Amino acid sequence: MxxxxxxxxxxxxxxxxxxxxxTPKQMLELGVFGGSYFGLKINEFPKSWFKNVKLSKDFDVSxxxxxxxxxxxxxxxxxxxxxxREDPLGWFQWYCRFAMxxxxxxxxxxxxxxxxxxxxxxxxxxxxxENGDLSCRRRQRQAILQWAYDPLI
Numbered sequence: 001m002x003x004x005x006x007x008x009x010x011x012x013x014x015x016x017x018x019x020x021x022x023t024p025k026q027m028l029e030l031g032v033f034g035g036s037y038f039g040l041k042i043n044e045f046p047k048s049w050f051k052n053v054k055l056s057k058d059f060d061v062s063x064x065x066x067x068x069x070x071x072x073x074x075x076x077x078x079x080x081x082x083x084x085r086e087d088p089l090g091w092f093q094w095y096c097r098f099a100m101x102x103x104x105x106x107x108x109x110x111x112x113x114x115x116x117x118x119x120x121x122x123x124x125x126x127x128x129x130e131n132g133d134l135s136c137r138r139r140q141r142q143a144i145l146q147w148a149y150d151p152l153i
Contacts, residue, residue, distance in 0.1 A: 014112040020148030024096045025049040032146050034059035034069070037092055045096055065151065070142035095148060118147045125153055
């Protein structure tokens with residue numbers, strides 16, 4: 001499997017393929033991570049990102065756009081090797097820092113590959129849901145939102 005993935009992305013300019021549908025600000029406004037991704041430690045990011053956002057010290061499912069929990073535990077992320085020293089909170093922290101202009105080529109490549117591979121969930125929603133039926137595959141819609149894909153497809 002690893003050989004296939006490596007070959008699939010051979011000679012790819014990752015910065016050119018990374019075209020998220022949503023900015024971190026839009027994701028936060030729509031409702032992600034139960035409002036608690038950063039805890040209340042948001043000072044490194046622009047205040048404007050949090051203007052129309054409900055934050056919570058602890059996960060609150062009612063703050064998610066689809067009022068459902070989506071995603072794996074932090075322990076699972078660590079077990080899978082998805083947490084890096086540079087961004088100890090994971091992909092969204094990386095994306096926020098990337099959006100602010102930080103570039104770390106090796107880490108960027110890993111995170112953009114992970115983002116690109118998540119399109120399988122977008123395809124599943126398109127294949128299995130009527131256009132505009134937001135009640136269809138709510139967990140998957142919440143998940144793609146948390147990866148900067150438009151969940152309103």
